[in-house]
Amino acid sequence: MAERLLEIRDIHIEGHTDETWVPIINGVSLTLDKGEVLGLIGESGAGKSTLGLAAMGYTRDGCRISSGSVNFDGIELTTADAATRRRLLGARIAYVAQSAAASFNPAHKLIDQHVEAPVVHKIMSREEAMRDGIELYRRLRLPNPEEIGFRYPHQVSGGQLQRAMTAMAMSCRPDLIIFDEPTTALDVTTQIEVLAAIRDIVEQFDTAAIYITHDLAVVAQMADRIKVLLRGDEVEEAETREMLSHPREEYTKSLWAVRSFQRPQKPPAPAGSTPVVALRGVSAAYGKIPVLHDVSFEIAEGRTVAVVGESGSGKSTAARVITGLLPPTEGVVEFMGEPLPPSYRKRSRDQLRQIQMIYQMADTALNPNKTIAEIIGRPVQFYTGRTGRERERRVDQLLEQIELDPATFRGRKPGELSGGQKQRIGIARALAAEPRFIICDEVTSALDQLVAEGILRLLARLQDELGLSYMFITHDLATVRAIADEVVVMKDGRVVETGPRDEMFRPPHHPYTDLLLSSVPEMDPDWLDRLLAERGVENIGDAAADRM
Amino acid sequence: MGAIGRILVQRLILGVLTLFAVSIVIFVAVNMLPGDFAEAILGQGATPEAVEAIRRDLGLDRPMVQRYLSWLAGVLHGDFGTSFAQANFRSFTGSETGSGLGSVAEQIKPRFQNTIFLAGTTAAIAVPVSLTLGVLAALYRNTVFDRITNVATLTSISSPEFFLAYILILFLAVLNPVFPSLSNIHEGLSFTERLRLTMLPALTLTLVVTAHMMRMTRAAIINLLASPYIEMARLKGLSPMRVIIVHALPNALAPIINVIALNLAYLITGVVVVEVVFVYPGIGQLFVDSVKIRDIPVVQACCLVFAAAYILLNLTADILSILSNPRLRHPK
Numbered sequence: 081m082a083e084r085l086l087e088i089r090d091i092h093i094e095g096h097t098d099e100t101w102v103p104i105i106n107g108v109s110l111t112l113d114k115g116e117v118l119g120l121i122g123e124s125g126a127g128k129s130t131l132g133l134a135a136m137g138y139t140r141d142g143c144r145i146s147s148g149s150v151n152f153d154g155i156e157l158t159t160a161d162a163a164t165r166r167r168l169l170g171a172r173i174a175y176v177a178q179s180a181a182a183s184f185n186p187a188h189k190l191i192d193q194h195v196e197a198p199v200v201h202k203i204m205s206r207e208e209a210m211r212d213g214i215e216l217y218r219r220l221r222l223p224n225p226e227e228i229g230f231r232y233p234h235q236v237s238g239g240q241l242q243r244a245m246t247a248m249a250m251s252c253r254p255d256l257i258i259f260d261e262p263t264t265a266l267d268v269t270t271q272i273e274v275l276a277a278i279r280d281i282v283e284q285f286d287t288a289a290i291y292i293t294h295d296l297a298v299v300a301q302m303a304d305r306i307k308v309l310l311r312g313d314e315v316e317e318a319e320t321r322e323m324l325s326h327p328r329e330e331y332t333k334s335l336w337a338v339r340s341f342q343r344p345q346k347p348p349a350p351a352g353s354t355p356v357v358a359l360r361g362v363s364a365a366y367g368k369i370p371v372l373h374d375v376s377f378e379i380a381e382g383r384t385v386a387v388v389g390e391s392g393s394g395k396s397t398a399a400r401v402i403t404g405l406l407p408p409t410e411g412v413v414e415f416m417g418e419p420l421p422p423s424y425r426k427r428s429r430d431q432l433r434q435i436q437m438i439y440q441m442a443d444t445a446l447n448p449n450k451t452i453a454e455i456i457g458r459p460v461q462f463y464t465g466r467t468g469r470e471r472e473r474r475v476d477q478l479l480e481q482i483e484l485d486p487a488t489f490r491g492r493k494p495g496e497l498s499g500g501q502k503q504r505i506g507i508a509r510a511l512a513a514e515p516r517f518i519i520c521d522e523v524t525s526a527l528d529q530l531v532a533e534g535i536l537r538l539l540a541r542l543q544d545e546l547g548l549s550y551m552f553i554t555h556d557l558a559t560v561r562a563i564a565d566e567v568v569v570m571k572d573g574r575v576v577e578t579g580p581r582d583e584m585f586r587p588p589h590h591p592y593t594d595l596l597l598s599s600v601p602e603m604d605p606d607w608l609d610r611l612l613a614e615r616g617v618e619n620i621g622d623a624a625a626d627r628m
Numbered sequence: 629m630g631a632i633g634r635i636l637v638q639r640l641i642l643g644v645l646t647l648f649a650v651s652i653v654i655f656v657a658v659n660m661l662p663g664d665f666a667e668a669i670l671g672q673g674a675t676p677e678a679v680e681a682i683r684r685d686l687g688l689d690r691p692m693v694q695r696y697l698s699w700l701a702g703v704l705h706g707d708f709g710t711s712f713a714q715a716n717f718r719s720f721t722g723s724e725t726g727s728g729l730g731s732v733a734e735q736i737k738p739r740f741q742n743t744i745f746l747a748g749t750t751a752a753i754a755v756p757v758s759l760t761l762g763v764l765a766a767l768y769r770n771t772v773f774d775r776i777t778n779v780a781t782l783t784s785i786s787s788p789e790f791f792l793a794y795i796l797i798l799f800l801a802v803l804n805p806v807f808p809s810l811s812n813i814h815e816g817l818s819f820t821e822r823l824r825l826t827m828l829p830a831l832t833l834t835l836v837v838t839a840h841m842m843r844m845t846r847a848a849i850i851n852l853l854a855s856p857y858i859e860m861a862r863l864k865g866l867s868p869m870r871v872i873i874v875h876a877l878p879n880a881l882a883p884i885i886n887v888i889a890l891n892l893a894y895l896i897t898g899v900v901v902v903e904v905v906f907v908y909p910g911i912g913q914l915f916v917d918s919v920k921i922r923d924i925p926v927v928q929a930c931c932l933v934f935a936a937a938y939i940l941l942n943l944t945a946d947i948l949s950i951l952s953n954p955r956l957r958h959p960k
Contacts, residue, residue, distance in 0.1 A: 138863060141854070169865030182856040187878035187954055196874075197864040232954045 082113035085255055085288050086135060091148030093130055093139065093312075104130050104143065105312045114255065115286040119303030119320070121293060121335075123528035124499075126309040128292045132258045135290055136173050137165045153255065170197035174249035176278075178261040180241035184233035191229030194248045203252050216247040219284070220277045239270035243277050250281060256288045263298060267390035267555060268599040275301060275601075276612055294528065296335060297601035300324055301608040308332050320605050334530065336603075341533050343540050345581050346565045349380030354417040356381050356517050356549040357402060357435070362411035364401050371397045372573045374411070379517065379566075382543065384550040386564035386581070388557065388596070394573035395553045399519045402551070403435055415517075433463040436510035440522035442502035446494040452479070452505055453490040459512040478508040482538060500531035507538065511546075521553045536563050557600045561585065569593050631959055635950055643943045650935040651703070655696045658927050664688065665712045665922040686712055699925075703932065708732035709925035713918075732929045736911065740933060742813055743910040747895035749823065749830040750837070755888060758838045762845025762884075767872055769850060781839035793832045793905040800828060811908040829906045833899060837891040844887040848880035855879075882949035889945030896941075897934040 093105040105127045112118050120128045133139060137150055137157030150157040152173065157165060174197075177183035185193060194216075195209035204212065210229075217225035220243040233241060242262055249257050262278065263271040279302060282289050291302045299306055299320075306323045308315040308331070316329045327333050349355070355378035364372040372394050379385045387395045400406040402413055404424030412419045415434060421427050439445035446455055456475045460466050466474055476486040482504040494502055503523060510518050520539065524532035540563055542548060554560060560567055560581065567584040569577040569592065577590040589597065598611060666682040667674050683689050702709055711732050761781070765774045784792060801809035807827045817825070849872055852858060861875040862868075900912035911930060918926035950956050 133863075136863060140859070166865040166867065169863055171865060175860065175863040177856055177860055179856060183860045185857040185861070185875050185879070187875075196861075196866070200864070200866055200870070232958050234955050235958060 082116065084111060085114045085116075085153055086110075086112040087149075087151045088131075088135060089149045089151070091131070091134060091150065092146045093127070093134055094144055094146050096142045096144075101144075101146070103312060105134070107148065108309070108312070108314045110135075110307060110317075112256070112288050112290065115288055116305070117282065117289045117291055117303045119291045119293065119299035119306040120309060121296060121299050121306060122309035122315075123294060123530070125311065127312040128294075128309055129260050131309070132260050132290055132292045133175075135256070135258060136169060136175065138169070167201070170254075171201040171203065171252045172254050173256045173258070174252065174254040176242075176245050176249045176257060176259045176262050179265050180245040180262075181233065181238055181265075183245065184241060186233055189230055189232055190236065190244050190248075194229060194244070194251055197248070198251050201252060209251065213247065213251060216250055216281075217244065220244075220247050220281060221273070222247075237270075239266055239274055242266065242274045246274075246278050246281060250285065250287075253285060254287065256290070257282070259289055259291045259302075261293050264293065264295070268557070268601075269390065269595055271298075271601070272599050272608075272611070275608060278302070279608070295601065296324075297603050297607070300603055300605045301601060308335070324603055324605065341536060341562050343563055346383060348566075348580060349383065353381065355379055355414075356416060357551070358414040358417075359398065359402070360412050360414065362398070362401055362408045362413065364397055364406055364408045366397075366406075370409075370573065372401065372408070375570075375573070375575055376411075377568045377575060377578055379549050379551055381549055382547050383565040384543065384552055384563055385566045385568060386552045386554060386560040387568045387570060388554060388560055389570035390555060390596075392572075393570040395555075395570055396521055397573070398570070399437070399521055399551065399553060402519065403437060404432075429463065433513045434516045435519070436513050436515040436517070437519045437521065438503070438506045438510050438523050440526055442499065442506045442526070443494070445506055446502060446509075448494050451491050451493055452497075455494075455505060456508050456512050459509055463513040474512070478511055481511065481542065482508045484508075498531075499527055500534060503527065503535055504538065507535075507542070511542070515548070517549045517551070519551045519553065522555070523552075524559060525554065525556060532559075533562075539563065557597065569596065632950065632956055635956070636947060639943055639946055643939050646939055647932075647936060650939075651700065651932060652696070654928055654931040654935065655699065656692075658924055658931065659692060659695075661919075661922065661924075663922055665924060668920075668922045669712075699928065706733065708736070708929040708932075711735055711918075711926050712923045713921060713926075732925045735926060736914065736929055736933065738815070739909060739911040739914045742908065743896055743899075743912070745822065746826055746829055746833070746899070746908065746910060747892065749826050750833040750895050751892055753830060754834040754837050754891070755841065757834065758841035759845055759884070761838070762842040763849065763872060763877065765842065765846040766849035766853075766876070767868055769846070774846075777842065781842050784835040785839035789832060789836055789899075789901045790905050792835050793829070793902055796828055796832055796835075797905075800831075809906070811906045813909055826908075829899075829902050829908050832902050832905075833895060837894065840887050840891055841884070845880070845884050848883045849876045852876045852879055878952070881952040885948045885952065886942075886945045889941040893938045893941045896937040 088108065088110045090107045090109055091105055092103065092107055094101040095104050096102075108127075108131060110118065110131075120131060122128050130139070130143065134145060134150060135152075137152070137160065139145060145158050148158070152168065155164070155168065157168075184190065191210055191213055194213040195204075195206055198204040198209040198212075199206050203209075213229055214225050217228060222228050222240055222243055228236065228240070228244070236244065246262070259278065263274050266274060275298065281287075289302075291299060293299050303320050305317060306320050307317040308323075308329070310331055315331050316323075316327070318326075318328075323332070324336075327336055358376075358378040360376050362372055362375045363370065375394070375398060377385065387398060389395050397406065401408050404420065404422065404427055407422035413422075414420065415431065420431060424432065453472070453475050456478055457471050460471050460474045460478075464474070475490070479486040479489055484501065484504055489497075489501075494505070497505065506523070523539075524535050527535065536559065539550065543550065552559070552564060564581045567577075567579060567581050568575055569584075569590065571592050576592050577584070584593065585597070587594070601607060604610075664683070665686065666679040666688070669682070670678055680689075687695065699709060709732050761777050765777045768774050797809045800806045808825055809828065811825045811829055813822060813825055853876065858871060858875055861871045866874070896911075898912075899910065900916055902908070903910045903912045911933065914926065915930040917923075918930065
């Protein structure tokens with residue numbers, strides 16, 4: 081039997097809100113052997129990060145471990161004094177955070193942050209640690225390992241930073257690393273490089289790891305065992321393959337089932353019909369920096385066009401051009417065959433009414449000081465001229481359309497709603513204008529999978545009932561597969577490929593589409609190995625160099 | 629360095645433009661003061677003819693724009709004009725003119741040096757003390773130490789300056805004669821002697837300016853403690869002191885530098901009360917005296933010096949906070 085490294089027994093963690101202590105983790109236990117990788121999975125609010133940090137004997141400000149024990153290699157962390165814990169942190173237990181861009185100190189060079197732990201813990205001299213850091217950068221296949229450490233965090237791309245952070249965690253050769261959603265903030269193609277790099281280095285040094293994520297397919301590649309959490313409770317735990325093939329609990333099965341939602345693709349619009357919105361040869365720039373180059377695509381009546389691409393590909397800029405927020409430098413946007421004025425200032429109220437938008441962050445898109453009735457009532461009055469009781473009746477009707485009870489929700493403010501409910505209010509606000517066309521900008525990417533699926537089903541139903549057309553901006557190909565009729569693939573401000581959804585997911589594709597599609601993790605635990613073998617490891621190094 | 633160079637040049641030009649605008653405001657404002665030098669100096673015996681004669685001698689009868697332009701031209705050559713009071717004094721005693729004795733610049737120079745010396749001494753004490761207290765208060769936040777520091781600095785900033793001054797005199801000059809209660813500064817003093825004479829006003833001012841700087845340091849650091857990179861530093865097993873000094877402080881510099889600059893500007897321009905209490909021959913007293921007798925050239929010169937000090941210090945603060953940002957120092 082392997083040697084036991086970490087044992088958490090019946091741990092309870094509480095957070096301080098509104099003068100009371102609210103439970104976050106209710107008696108979870110876990111064990112980890114040397115060199116083993118445990119995946120922690122659950123939706124937001126499940127307590128994954130809190131549990132991961134507790135494995136280091138650390139709680140965030142305003143949280144406390146109220147009972148239970150954390151035993152790391154014979155040392156009880158819950159009762160150890162601060163100095164004892166500090167001797168372990170960084171040296172024997174290290175942490176890799178979700179956003180490397182935010183977790184590297186902007187004021188110091190990467191290598192200076194890298195050598196800090198080994199020097200402070202007196203494991204290496206500064207020079208040794210620097211040499212070792214460069215070696216680790218090389219092993220993690222960072223481009224220019226000799227030189228990259230001497231840059232500041234803002235000079236390095238997100239995927240590279242995430243690998244540099246993994247290198248930093250390795251600097252003292254810890255026994256245990258906590259990976260807290262290390263690839264969630266990355267594009268799919270970058271995610272692969274980081275996943276492969278993390279897995280290799282963990283194997284090379286035989287490091288034990290707790291891998292926290294909400295993405296089942298990712299955890300399937302990384303973990304030996306998986307533990308599922310739900311609102312601070314353990315749902316179940318099993319070996320990875322066992323868990324994927326035979327989940328026992330209903331909740332786990334529901335997590336697995338999410339990806340099954342798929343609408344049938346609608347037939348293409350009849351030839352010769354006028355598209356609702358058409359971009360014709362649109363180029364746009366922010367100041368002097370060109371962002372869109374000769375972009376053309378159409379959105380047919382009652383259809384959903386998904387615009388996909390990685391961050392920086394120009395998806396959201398295209399939306400800004402359509403809404404008139406960013407007048408194009410060249411080309412024209414047509415609505416029902418008529419060219420629209422470039423700037424929203426020049427558009428008539430009716431033209432504005434026809435094109436509405438739903439935003440990624442419902443949190444920031446809703447005024448926190450207004451009630452739901454005011455938020456929805458405002459566009460009702462502005463665009464349709466309804467006032468008084470008529471306006472209120474329309475607000476109730478809209479709330480029913482988005483499946484929220486008017487009596488309960490009218491008087492609430494956004495702060496009293498869950499993420500999914502807020503996004504529904506965002507949809508109702510767009511519907512209030514009675515538009516023909518709605519731009520959905522990453523509307524599900526901040527939501528948990530089950531909630532996101534509810535939103536997608538709602539949008540699909542509304543489309544059938546009201547004959548709406550959607551432009552669906554997303555980087556998530558699972559969402560595309562679920563609801564799109566047509567797909568537009570963008571890269572570096574250009575349209576790379578367009579076509580009906582079912583064709584897009586069937587080879588042959590444009591090489592970039594192929595790269596995107598093949599980078600989406602699959603549930604199969606062997607997927608990453610197979611993909612790396614297909615592409616060849618060198619290939620990934622090249623892809624990283626391309627991004628420089 | 630291209631981006632930074634551009635920003636610096638831009639700030640410098642803006643500073644010069646501001647100074648120019650301020651010079652207009654000063655000139656107009658000072659000239660709108662009720663009463664004039666001639667009436668003030670002649671007092672009860674101000675016959676219209678006498679007033680007229682003096683006004684003509686001093687050039688006060690010319691139109692304002694003309695006077696402004698000739699004043700500005702003089703300032704640009706380093707000539708702040710001739711003090712009315714000195715000019716008048718000379719015309720009474722019949723001494724020759726043109727020796728430069730009566731020039732405003734000559735009058736202001738020693739006073740300004742004294743003011744700078746006092747401000748410098750205060751800054752040398754107050755800035756390190758406030759930074760240290762701020763860092764310690766952030767480190768031991770919400771402890772007894774933090775509360776005591778806050779209460780003490782807030783008390784000292786809320787008390788009138790003269791009151792603080794008299795308390796210090798009571799304890800450090802009367803009960804324990806450590807420092808002299810009068811700052812009798814004159815030429816030919818050795819540096820240490822001068823420092824000893826300046827100590828009480830400097831300590832008084834330290835009490836006045838510490839609170840702002842200390843509280844800003846504390847707040848700016850605490851503001852950052854929730855950042856992911858601070859959590860990362862803690863999870864590397866660094867000591868709380870190292871986390872704050874190495875990881876929080878460098879990112880908190882910009883607001884701290886700005887508050888320090890504002891307080892230093894105050895030390896140059898706003899310390900009349902303290903100067904009066906300690907009879908310290910600084911520029912503040914000269915300014916107040918000149919306003920009293922409507923000695924317009926001196927008033928204008930003092931205002932311009934104050935404005936220049938403000939603009940220069942804020943400009944320096946701007947530049948330093950830009951330099952403290954690695955994104956600007958090391959563009960992609």
